[in-house]
Amino acid sequence: MAPMPKLQLQALAEIDAAYEADRTPRHGYRLPPSKLGEACERRLWYSFRWVSPPPSFDGRLLRLFQTGDIHEERFVEDLRRIGCEVVDRDLDDPEKQIGVSFAYGHAYGYLDAEILNLPDAPKTWHVGEFKSHNAKSFRHLVDNGVEASKPEHYAQTLIYMHLRHRERGVYLAVNKDTDERYGERIEYDFDKAVRLERKAERIVMAQNPPARISSKPDAFGCRFCDHADKCHGDAFAEVNCRTCLHVTPGDSGRWICERHNSERNREEQEAGCADHLFIPSLVPGDQVDADGEIGRVSYAMPDGRTFHNVRQSSGGNYYD
Numbered sequence: 001m002a003p004m005p006k007l008q009l010q011a012l013a014e015i016d017a018a019y020e021a022d023r024t025p026r027h028g029y030r031l032p033p034s035k036l037g038e039a040c041e042r043r044l045w046y047s048f049r050w051v052s053p054p055p056s057f058d059g060r061l062l063r064l065f066q067t068g069d070i071h072e073e074r075f076v077e078d079l080r081r082i083g084c085e086v087v088d089r090d091l092d093d094p095e096k097q098i099g100v101s102f103a104y105g106h107a108y109g110y111l112d113a114e115i116l117n118l119p120d121a122p123k124t125w126h127v128g129e130f131k132s133h134n135a136k137s138f139r140h141l142v143d144n145g146v147e148a149s150k151p152e153h154y155a156q157t158l159i160y161m162h163l164r165h166r167e168r169g170v171y172l173a174v175n176k177d178t179d180e181r182y183g184e185r186i187e188y189d190f191d192k193a194v195r196l197e198r199k200a201e202r203i204v205m206a207q208n209p210p211a212r213i214s215s216k217p218d219a220f221g222c223r224f225c226d227h228a229d230k231c232h233g234d235a236f237a238e239v240n241c242r243t244c245l246h247v248t249p250g251d252s253g254r255w256i257c258e259r260h261n262s263e264r265n266r267e268e269q270e271a272g273c274a275d276h277l278f279i280p281s282l283v284p285g286d287q288v289d290a291d292g293e294i295g296r297v298s299y300a301m302p303d304g305r306t307f308h309n310v311r312q313s314s315g316g317n318y319y320d
Helices: 008-023 041-048 059-079 135-144 151-164 190-205 265-269
Strands: 085-087 098-101 109-110 113-116 125-131 168-175 181-187 247-249 253-255 286-291 296-300 306-310
Touching: 041 190, 059 085, 059 113, 059 125, 098 151, 098 190, 109 151, 125 135, 125 151, 135 168, 151 168, 151 181, 151 190, 181 190, 181 296, 190 286
Parallel strands: 125 168
Antiparallel strands: 085 113, 098 109, 113 125, 168 181, 247 253, 286 296, 296 306
């Protein structure tokens, strides 16, 4: 009998496809605390303003994200096993995790847990943050600590401590390859926390993209950025309310359209409208003219042409 060919099982391919089918790519609605440790504010602003298409993930990565959730649940179970009081749900709405809102309601995040009776400090409530790492990342964490090796995780924990009025945090990590664990208590730092909070407010309210982290497209922080083609290249931003010059963020997480004098919900923001005009700094050219009555902004482009950004109701975009 001929040996069976060594092929990928169709079942595995279909499982990945099922994960992908269940996950529709969508922009994050609010600025997440987990990103505040990111050095490049322009990158955060581009993501918050939906300048590039939302990221899409293949089945393998989606399963990897799920593995992180499984490790988080296991940390909760293990802490309870040793007698810790672990609160991992909102007491007013047990279906949800504990949430925090800041930056005028445009930044929001969910805590993994709050913990009491931790053996290292039994009487102190700790904000708990649980993460999984590959072997290389885990070793760097062990050698250098959370703040130096994972500034985004440190910032996330610190802002949760700040907003929940907790003096201590605990960061628990697992090596996915070996199941080795690492733990570190984090002390609240008011000055650092306030700087992070102000950073979020600055990004949320900025009408134009902040400065680049580097002027060189091949810089380490730029090469793999989702927005590199807009930041360093000549690609146009996506068309939606957040890239439109008529729309600005308001208080309580609202987005206000000055053109239509109305608040725009998520679905409306994603769809945009026929009156969309780009925020001028998102067009890869130099503004040379504008006509507010008909809704036209003109730009001199690097190739020598003039791009006219025009409301669809007035004829739509064109070059000359």
